[in-house]
Each structure stands twice: as C-alpha cells, then as structure tokens.
Amino acid sequence: MSAFSLCDINKSYGGNSILKGVSLQAEAGEFIALVGPSGCGKSTLLRIVAGLDHADRGEIIIGSEDVSSRAAGDRNIAMVFQSYALYPHLTAGQNIAVPLAMRRLSVAGRLPLIGGLLPEQRKIRSEIQRQVQTMATSLKIDHLLDRKPGQMSGGQRQRVALARAMVRHPSVFLMDEPLSNLDANLRVHARGEIVELHRRAGVPTLYVTHDQSEALSMADRVAVMIGGRLLQLDSPRRIYDEPVHLEVAKFLGQPRINLMTTVVDDNGLVQAGDVRLLPRAPFRPATPVTVAFRPEFVHLTRAGEGSLPARIERLEFLGSEVIAFTRLAAMDATIVAKITPAEAIGLSAGQPVDLKLDPSAILIFDDKGDRLLADIAMVSAKRPEAMHG
Numbered sequence: 001m002s003a004f005s006l007c008d009i010n011k012s013y014g015g016n017s018i019l020k021g022v023s024l025q026a027e028a029g030e031f032i033a034l035v036g037p038s039g040c041g042k043s044t045l046l047r048i049v050a051g052l053d054h055a056d057r058g059e060i061i062i063g064s065e066d067v068s069s070r071a072a073g074d075r076n077i078a079m080v081f082q083s084y085a086l087y088p089h090l091t092a093g094q095n096i097a098v099p100l101a102m103r104r105l106s107v108a109g110r111l112p113l114i115g116g117l118l119p120e121q122r123k124i125r126s127e128i129q130r131q132v133q134t135m136a137t138s139l140k141i142d143h144l145l146d147r148k149p150g151q152m153s154g155g156q157r158q159r160v161a162l163a164r165a166m167v168r169h170p171s172v173f174l175m176d177e178p179l180s181n182l183d184a185n186l187r188v189h190a191r192g193e194i195v196e197l198h199r200r201a202g203v204p205t206l207y208v209t210h211d212q213s214e215a216l217s218m219a220d221r222v223a224v225m226i227g228g229r230l231l232q233l234d235s236p237r238r239i240y241d242e243p244v245h246l247e248v249a250k251f252l253g254q255p256r257i258n259l260m261t262t263v264v265d266d267n268g269l270v271q272a273g274d275v276r277l278l279p280r281a282p283f284r285p286a287t288p289v290t291v292a293f294r295p296e297f298v299h300l301t302r303a304g305e306g307s308l309p310a311r312i313e314r315l316e317f318l319g320s321e322v323i324a325f326t327r328l329a330a331m332d333a334t335i336v337a338k339i340t341p342a343e344a345i346g347l348s349a350g351q352p353v354d355l356k357l358d359p360s361a362i363l364i365f366d367d368k369g370d371r372l373l374a375d376i377a378m379v380s381a382k383r384p385e386a387m388h389g
C-alpha cells in the first residue's frame with residue numbers, strides 16, 4: 001500500500017485546463033520533489049492535496065483512505081509555504097503550539113487567563129509545552145522560542161515554520177518552495193537540514209521547487225511536471241540520464257542540453273547538417289527527430305584530432321568548470337561544452353577546435369518529444385577545409 005497517492009487529478013480555472021490527469025504514488029517515508037517551469041501547476045496540485053482547493057476530478061488517497069472530499073483540517077496533512085505564514089504577534093513557541101492547541105484544547109482552554117485556571121486544560125497545556133520544547137530542541141531553535149517572527153532571520157523563521165508543521169506528526173508533509181526566501185549559502189545549508197529532518201521523521205513528503213539542484217540533491221524521486229502533465233517520476237539519476245521526454249531533458253541540466261533537429265534519411269541514418277550519427281539499428285526514413293546531448297559529454301580536442309570541427313565563440317570561467325560555446329562548422333549550430341579549468345588552459349575565443357562526442361550519451365526524441373531508444377555507434381562530420389585556414 002502506498003503512503004499516499006494521487007489518481008487522475010484534473011483542474012481547470014475559467015475554462016483553462018491547468019492539471020491534466022496527474023497521478024503519482026508515494027511510498028512510506030519517501031521524499032518526492034515536484035519540479036517544472038513557472039505556471040505548470042505545481043502549487044495548484046499542492047493546494048488540492050492540502051484541501052485548500054478542490055480538483056474537478058480525481059482522488060487523493062492517504063494510507064487506505066480517500067480524503068478527497070474532506071476539509072483541509074481533517075486530512076492530517078502539514079504544509080510549509082514559501083512565506084512561512086507565521087503569526088506575527090505570537091512568539092516562535094506560541095506559533096509552534098498553534099496546531100496542537102487548536103486540536104486538543106477547548107475554546108475556553110485556549111483563552112490566556114481562563115485556560116490557566118481549568119485543571120484539565122492546564123494539564124493539556126503543559127503537555128503541549130513539553131512537545132513544543134522537544135521539537136524546538138530537535139531543530140536547535142530553543143533559543144528562539146520567546147522571539148516573535150519580526151525578531152528572527154529568514155532561516156530561523158523557516159525552521160520555526162518547519163517545527164510548527166512537524167509538531168503534530170502529520171501523515172503527509174507538503175512544502176511549497178520553503179527555501180526560496182533564503183540567500184544562496186543558507187539555502188544549501190537548509191537543504192541538508194530538511195533532508196535530515198525528513199529522514200528522522202519518516203513522513204512522506206511532496207516538495208515543490210523550481211530549483212533543479214534542490215530537487216536532484218534532496219529527493220528520493222523527482223516528478224517533472226510540464227504544462228499540467230506529469231511527464232516523468234523517477235530517481236534523480238534516471239531523470240537526468242534517461243529522460244523519457246524531450247521537455248524533461250530540456251528542463252534539467254545547467255547549461256541546457258544541446259539540441260539538433262533533423263530528419264532521418266532514406267538509409268535510416270540520422271544526419272544533422274554534415275554531422276552523421278550511425279545508429280546500430282536504422283530508424284524509419286523521414287522520421288523528424290531531435291538529437292540531444294549534455295554539455296559534459298562534449299570534449300574539446302585540438303583541430304584535426306576529433307570528429308566535429310568547430311570554432312570557440314566564447315569561454316565562461318565559473319571557478320570549478322568552464323563553459324565553452326562553440327560554433328559547429330558542419331551546420332549552423334552552437335554546441336555548448338562543459339569542461340574543466342585544466343582542459344581550458346590554452347583555449348581562447350576564435351580558436352578552431354575539434355569536438356568529440358561520446359556516442360553513448362546521445363539521446364534521440366521523435367517529433368512528439370518521446371524518447372526513441374537508440375544505440376549510436378559513431379558520430380562524425382565532413383571536414384570543411386575552410387575551418388582550418
């Protein structure tokens with residue numbers, strides 16, 4: 001049995017179809033990152049799972065229960081937002097206690113003075129205090145318990161929001177870009193904290209982000225959603241190395257994957273300009289295809305030593321790597337290579353080079369974007385003499 005599953009979720013706003021049959025199943029304790037370009041429907045999906053919005057069609061199952069028609073408060077789902085949504089007039093400790101107080105105390109018990117005078121309610125209050133303290137200690141925020149949100153940094157507020165979500169032991173955890181308000185260094189640190197927290201709590205988590213490095217580094221599986229459809233749900237490594245759709249390949253990877261569009265020739269060979277790919281099994285002639293390969297699989301060699309003559313247009317030094325923008329002689333295309341600073345020594349803009357492509361790293365997609373399984377034996381190009389003049 002899955003920890004939670006979404007079955008065929010559909011949603012439209014004013015005639016615009018936003019979610020088009022989204023289904024996924026999360027296993028117990030699994031961390032799933034939901035990524036996709038802005039506007040693809042990530043937050044809409046999360047709000048529907050949380051019960052803050054309703055699907056036009058589809059089911060949300062938690063454990064073995066269909067919670068689709070239950071109110072948000074009856075789903076035992078915790079949500080952390082980008083804005084943290086802390087109550088500004090309450091201290092961190094009071095903020096963390098809110099979900100417990102709402103659930104366990106009576107209306108009178110929640111009143112500051114009267115609540116303290118009712119023996120039964122006083123007992124529940126001190127139990128809540130104890131749980132808040134335990135959660136604060138585990139998140140190392142004990143020292144913040146008396147501060148109000150305005151007296152805390154972004155990272156501290158984010159930890160208080162996490163503590164508030166965790167304290168009532170939800171069945172499912174939803175997070176909507178919880179790190180996007182933090183600066184770059186703190187983000188990387190907070191990533192590790194959330195992963196560690198998730199490992200300890202073991203609550204299945206759906207984590208929305210538009211940051212691909214966050215998704216790939218944190219998640220057990222990554223769900224890539226484009227235009228309201230879930231195109232692939234797979235391990236980070238498979239999402240990156242074995243994308244099933246061209247849009248998935250384009251969305252992940254920095255710099256973006258290199259692309260060449262062409263049509264399979266009469267002999268079943270793939271040729272893009274003067275670049276020839278020799279597949280082990282020929283493709284159907286006249287099939288329009290996109291050839292794709294990641295920048296890290298393009299190697300630069302001295303002119304005459306590789307198979308694809310090119311000229312360096314620009315080099316970008318990024319510290320641990322160098323991005324080389326090259327112009328392929330055989331066709332009007334820019335090919336981007338990711339190389340090490342050591343490999344870049346002696347290279348400069350305008351210089352002729354040869355590109356070497358690892359044939360096993362080449363992906364081929366049809367005109368609908370679906371991956372065609374291809375085993376490429378060789379990549380080469382006719383050598384235009386003009387390049388070496």
Ligand SMILES: Nc1ncnc2c1ncn2[C@@H]1O[C@H](COP(=O)(O)OP(=O)(O)OP(=O)(O)O)[C@@H](O)[C@H]1O
Nearest residue numbers: 013014018036037038039040041042043044045210
């Ligand atoms: N209440 C609403 N009424 C009308 N349209 C809406 C509503 N909520 C969302 N939308 C539209 O639905 C689409 C998906 O929005 P959503 O916020 O889910 O995208 P997202 O993938 O989370 O984007 P981002 O990464 O920018 O936050 C957008 O085109 C948005 O304008």
